[in-house]
Amino acid sequence: MRLFKAILLLMLVASIIPTLMVGWLSVSHTRELLVRDAQELAQERVKQLRLKLDNLLSEPTEAVVALTNTAFFTHPPVQQRALLGSVLSQHREVLAITVFTAQGERMPGLQAFAVNDLPPTAVAEHEARARALLQGLTGMSYAEVVHQGPQHVPVLTLAFPVGEPVKGYIAADLSLAGLQELLLQERVGSSGFFYVTDRHGHLLAGGAALGENPDISQRGPVEHLLRQLTHSPDSEHFHVGNFGKGKDATVAAYTVLPELGWAIVSEQPVVQAYHQVGSMERRILMALGGAILVALVLAAVFSRNLTRPLKNFTAKALELAGGKFGAEVEIRQKNELGELAQTFNYMSKQLMAYDMENRRLYESLEQGYLETIVALANSIDSKDAYTRGHSQRVGDVAVEIGRELTLPERQLKQLQYGGILHDIGKIGIVESILCKQSRLTDAEMAIMREHPAIGDSIIGPVSFLTSVRACVRSHHERWDGSGYPDKLKGEEIPMLARIVACADTFDACTSTRPYQKAMPLEQAMQILDKLSGAQLDPKVVEALRRVLQKKGVRLEGHRQPVKLAS
Template identity: 30%
Template sequence: MSTTIQDGKKPAVAPGKEPFLRRGRIAWTLAVVLLLIGLAPLALMAWKQTQFNRVALATAQQEYQLLVAETIAREIDIHLDGLRAELLRVSQTLGGAIRRTGGPDAELRDDLAGVVDERMPYLRYDYFLENDVRSVDAGELTDDLKPIFDAGLEEAAAVLIAAVQTRPDITILSVPILAGSPPRACVVISAPVVSSGRFRGVLSSLVDLEHVWDLVVSRRWPGHTVFGVDRSGRVFSSNSAVRPRPGQDATDSALVQRFLTSSRVGRETLQFIEIVDGEEIEFNGSYEVTRQGWGVFIQAPLSEVYRPIEAMVESTWNTALLVLVLCVAVSWFFARTLSHPINRLAGASSRFAAGDLSTRVSVRTRNEIGELAHSFNVMADEIEEQIRKLKRAARENHELFMGTIRAMAQAIDAKDPYTRGHSMRVNRYSVIVAKELGLTGTQLREIHVSSLMHDVGKIGINDAILQKPGKLTDEEFEIMKTHTVLGANIVAPIRQMKRIIPGLRWHHERMGGQGYPDGLSGDQIPLMARIIAIADTFDAITTHRPYQKAMTFDEALEVLERLKGVALDGKIVDAFFSAYSKGLIKSEGIEKSILAEGETTLPEAAPVT
């Protein structure tokens, strides 16, 4: 059975005029396809198992990192505890010798030299003799380490003196010290020398922390970086020659930041992003805290952490693919036969939704898809007809609205023979200037309506004042000034016209604040009102009034130039001049304000939104 839907023009016989005859059911085709792909449950089970194993392996990798970090941290603690115990033993031995001999003997240097090894390459005993401090040392101390060693020893001595009476077995461990090139980590361990209950001096040892680190981190973890940081976030040892390196500030790492902001008494695993060579790379990392408060970190890119997982997933899916390929090949013809007409219908629906209301589909099937296409054509005909009606009604409403507005404006102008046509001219000037300023769409339509109705409030002014042939008295002028508020109040109850109120109320405001009714100034005056103000001013001085003769356009332009920034917005005045220079505002027939043809054309739309 041929199952096709072709795009085309509307059939000669309109859809819906004849009954739709269905001869088949798409369910039959679906039943055949589902039967042929019966191995889908197997693929689903394989996928489920893969997901389960993925989670399990990911958890195992995280636990592995935590275990490595914990193991290294505990081994560092064990090594350092051993060195502290060794130094304490030597200090106690030294205290016993002093008790027997009364002070350091000549063989002390040899005794200290016997303790020096690769772990503790330097030992020094500082003891108090009367008012002097003397030292006996063994081993070698480089010049760059001497001031650091002395500072650590001085700090340790102060602590030991204060604590030795209550804790004779106390030892002090300094923060990791980096020296040499490349930097090598060391620490200073200090222990008190006590004889006969008296504090005699301080025995200090320089410990090669890098040697301890190498002993602990002797294994290799492919793809993983292992490093240690002190309490300030500075790296003191690392198994990486690239990043992070000893001496580097690692506080920009999200994992190190978590360590620094924690209580530094626990461990944690975290996924985070670092920028390496300008590229964002996602890492999985863990850390454990030593008893000294240092952090031992292990991290690796997720691509390395999950490499075994990806290998497992790839193997699983390769097997599943081999099982499913036969079913895919057999069902391909049926799936294509089913999906092709649906895609064609979906395409027609998308074009219709995008605004191509002439889109139709020609029906050649006799199943559910054909029936759906038939219904689409009927629906499209109805929607297209309704949209035509709506557009026609909207156009008529718009024309009625604008006609009413113009009639109202002309009726107001007709009350005063000197201002006949004033609203239409102000409207045209305002629209031209608004276009010159780059306003479009809703803003332009609102200025169009507002400028037409800007004097609607004069409907509430006594005709005797409006039609007075001479200049108004101060009292009459105060009454005339109320037409701005009256106009705003007239349209205020009309929700659709609220956005044109600024043009009605404030078109007599001035940039310097001398206008009315509210004395606004500068940017306090809405743009709509500033545009209408210029158009209103220009028309007022270029038409005959009882109290003045009409100016020429050139004279009027000079007046506008003088009013820039004082009463009128300078930018809008410049836009007016620009429109005039382009010939959009012509000076022939000032009394009718002849404008360039077509320049006030507005797009059809609701007048105010």
């Protein structure tokens, strides 16, 4: 019952997990809502400002365009000048109007300015901007905004054709001083601001906090806008998001006026825009902190009686996992933990008994496998007295080389089996060729070269020997790619096959054959050195040399075949 109560209390403490999850989800969800609300507010602000800007520009523009509704070119010059004067007098945003012929020439007497004493340079600049717009003009067109006068008032020049077919053109300068006033009146929190930029990232109005440099193309939201305009210049873009990092991070939104290519941008510091988000997070985190503190205190009190015996269980379980069967837990408590300890100890003893039995069976099975493999190899070697014991020696040498190359124990066993079975395919070669005492003809050599593929097909269906198939099939591949049967080259040849190939060549050199006597080790190693890099892997040849040196074998003068014992 005591363990039950302790577990019950711990389960109660565990309720903090869903509390944390709910708190985290609440923070995340509420944060998303508040961030979205802040961004939607920024979006709504630029939309409202765009409507105001449209209204600001539409009235003087419509007044100038209205001249086309009065059959302007049919009136006498006096009445035409009167119409121009009325537009200038009724709309102070209109600074200048000029009428051009269908050929683009200024019509005499049809050029009016809101300021009588306008400098000649200003008149010439106005006319130059207007003429630039007339090139290929088919509808309303706008020039780049310029700043005039000591106050640097932004001025927009527009032009449009009159009549169909075109009877002439009308161009006008519009003052954007009202735009600057409009932006100053609009507020974005306590420290945010609006500004208007053209399609090149030049400041047109607003943005007093941006400084005196008109080029703001590198500013986060403007740079983002310019990239969007590059991909789709004629679309109506809108975006809202976070820009910048650290203290300079802002929440910005912009919208584009496609006809003018202008963008209305609002910026507000992230700290101010997401003020509610921070306040909400602090409140929730404080509440979660209090709950976690209480849970930790309770967990420390009620888990103490459980952690001590469980540490003993953990240590003994790790010993079992490490293969130390028979480990026992010592717990004197007469409760569920005591019963669990007795069960654990019984299990550990049973595992020790099973492990000993399995080890015995595995060793017996492994010995049986090895004896079977040796028997298969002997069935080949028995056909030729000169090669008797060759397969076993190749396996032994291959294991020594693999151990020198620090291969794992599993691969060393594969080398042992692969070395013994590397010539198993010779079972399929007729004895007249296999046991021939003289050199083979080309046709006989072609048949003999089939034995790696034959051996691969023989052991292929045996799942136990799958890992040594590469030794059987590829032990006659050459480092330079001229071997057989697959013409593998360099690292393409499996490592185990490269080792068996080296051991095979070494035994062939140090054993007596029908066509040669056993070579001294010094001469055999000289031959292997010559084959290194062409037939054999240089690293494997060098490993064999180190094996001989560690065995204390002196290469000079040694003339007996060598078998390297493990």
